[in-house]
Amino acid sequence: MGSLGSRLRSPPRSPQGTADSSCGAPGHGCKCRKRKRSSECQCDSETEEEDSLLNTPRRKKLKSTSKYIYQTLFLNGENSDIRICALGQEWNLHKVYLCQSGYFSSMFSGSWKESSMTSIEVEIPDQNIDTEALQVAFGSLYRDDVLIKPSRVVSILAAACMLQLDGLIQQCGETMKETISVKTVCNYHASATLYGLDSVTKKCQEWLLNNLMTHQNVDLMKELSVMVMEQLVQSSDLLVMQVEMDVYTALKKWMFLQLNPSWDGPIKQLLADADAWICKRRKLGEEQAFLNTEQGVPFIPVFRHVRLQYIVNDLASARILERDNIVPPEWLSAVYKLQWFAMLRTEHDNDIGPQDANKEEFELNSMRCGRKLAKDGDYCWRWTGFNFGFDLLVTYTNRFIVFKRNTLSQPCGGAVSLQPRRHIAYRLRLASFDSSGKLVCSRSTGYQLLTLEKDQEYVVMNLDSRLLTFPLYVCCNFLYTSPPSDRQTEYGVVLNPGWTKSA
Template sequence: MGGLGSRLAGGAAPAQCECERRRKRRRRRPNCDCSDSEAEEAGAPRRKKLKSTSKYIYQTLFLAGENSDITICALGQEWHLHKIYLCQSGYFSSMFSGSWKESSMNYIELEIPDHNIDTEALQVAFGSLYRDDVLIQPSRVVTILAAACMLQLDGLIQQCGETMKETISSKTVCGFYAAAGTYGLDSVNQKCLEWLLNNLMTHQSVDLLKELSIGLMEKLISSPDLFVMQVEMDVYTALKKWMFLQLVPSWNGSLKQLLTDADAWFSKSRKETCSCSNFLDTEQGQKFAVVFGHIRLQYVINDLTSAKIIERDMIISSGCLAAVYKQQWFAMLRTEQDNDLGPKEINKEEFELHSMRCGRKLAKDGDYCWRWTGFSFGFDLLVTYTNRFIIFKRNTLSQPCNGAVSLLARRNIAFRLRLASFDSNGKVICNRSAGYQVLSLEKDQEQIVLNLDSRLLMFPLYICCNFLYTSPETKPEAEEQPVPSEN
């Protein structure tokens, strides 16, 4: 037994030595993949992180200017740089490779014609040639973009564009839109337009209304993608507030007070000038007429209260209003006397130009049922939101309705339905669309038009609809004129 015990004890010793040798080898491995915590448990010292090559180049060559072979002077400041790095810029690459006199100079003074460029922007632009990544603050992105475009730094231009698209808000959107147009960033331009179309009516802001130019506002109001809240009358009201702020930019007050002060200003202006002219016909108002021309007045005058306000304000030309009244009268007669069943198909271009625009905000989840106000040619449309379904119902008998209701066996309606939720900066976080559809409904028939995925549903939820209740107007054929007889 003693001999066996001795052999067992003696056999254990080499195993302990082997484990010790493995631990020693592990300590000596310079490229060990184990984590710092594993290394500490094994008794190894923690690895020191070496300074990156990019950081060393930036600090030593760019910031310290060591071994500089060229000095760039601009806006009263000098940068001690290196031609080999500057050649990454299309601007300097052309300068150094051609027969320009600057190609042999080691001191170059740059003229900066763009007022958006300052020394801080040039510092970032030059520094980007010496490092892998650049941190761009949204408040500085336009000046950096201007410098990047002048120096033809494609990578920095792209990074500026991505920063702009990610940080669009009510405070930045107008500046970004203008810069995108100036420096040719089409994708940023489109993103800004999309943001404005979604937020102009859903998240109104005094500061934003002040910043919107006439040209930009015209694009928004004329767009079929404008996210309208409530009804077309609210588009008119928003434009009235916007025009007041353009005329009185010094006005300083809350959004709640804005409409009251705007109405008072226009009323006072009429009294002071003793003018019977509509405001858009005056010298002061003419420049805004092109924007107001895109309001779909046929859906403003279809409500008595709204029609009275339009007449009282005397902003829109009376001749223009008269033409709209005539148009709506004939549409009503066609519905009543020709038994117009409504559109049978959708001409997308006509639909986007002439459809009724309306919307609704659902503050929280629940059951909702509503109708949009205004004359609807006998089609009383009830909209219901319940259990994540959007339902349209043609109401004829089951619920009371203000106005006459068509009792035709079937009526058609063309529509487009969109829903969206936004974050605190107005960025879309979820959206759905039912596309363009024609719905044919019998009396009191209801139809599910959209089924929402609860995983994508977030509140408040904004619903925007476009509708056509009547068939497109057909122009009468020209009457044949009698041929004059020969004498």
């Protein structure tokens, strides 16, 4: 009975001098104790907290309406009012959804006979389109998002363009830009050009300019067309490793692969086999320059954009040009004249280099060169060739890149200009890439004019160590001499022989 009695016992009395009273809050019997008339009631704050919780939305994933529509209407074809037949397959669809497509919207409007038909045969003129691509394209009309495999993106893009599905076209373009690699870039470039995706074409072009010389690949060289290679070689944005002679060497390997597509070997063996192929041609008594032969004519547009003036300024490179006999002698004669007159201007007319901004001249005629820095450290180098007596030393140390005009302080194997002051136009770029060749770090000085006195140094770039990723590629463009007043001809010499059809 003791336990039962304790449960029935009355509540304890309040201590003397105090009294239990309700706070008077409506809706419940609150027993909180008032101390001051102005004090806040505890139950008021609790009520506010409860109200806040009651009015705060909670996310709970229900069965998606889009998923239900896709399953019921598209996959199951329930309540279909139109049958679409294409490539031997049928889809039971709905006009109200098909009208999202510009292709079908036009078909169903006006007086076209298809507007009243319940079964339509669609002709597919594009060989890139298959039934799987059509399945994705039709399905995109019934759902909010579409997953696109990079391996299928070109076919889906083709279907989206035919059906005029702007949203799907845009998603295909984003997928392509995110997945450019050595295996996809040529196909993406051709498809983007065909279907008018200019932003994708530009991205592919940038990838090729960055990777063609820095990450040479046999399969990529086999795929690159004459038209695309011409666009790359003429660009001043091509990342060149090390000098212009390396552009010529890369083209020699590319041309060999175009003419011998069955060649299969390591990249290190490619140049030796290309040289052996050229040597065999000489042994057969062929005296005509290869580009003048029927087999070589298709490659003229590409070799026309090699900046030969920066190859003939190095003796070893000039001898290789003569030995290979790929480039026509008349091209080389014009370039030799060009360089000779430029040297005479430098020596006798006191041409101390470009002093006025001429970006067009710079883009067409600047010397392209580069260097790979495998890891962080101290580096100092110069690019080979007689650069009109301008011996430029480039230093990378302590996160600085420095240009120095060497005249007296460092030994040099060639002639050095002792003019008190020289001008150059330059652009320096830094780049690093991930495993797929995508640019992860990039900096550029932009087009600049610089004046250097004897042995003067100039800090070109101060680098933030947090942004640097190695290997780091340093790419430079230089213009050492002032452009002639008439850029096309001087002394009867064609200044850019490769840019004229007569050459």
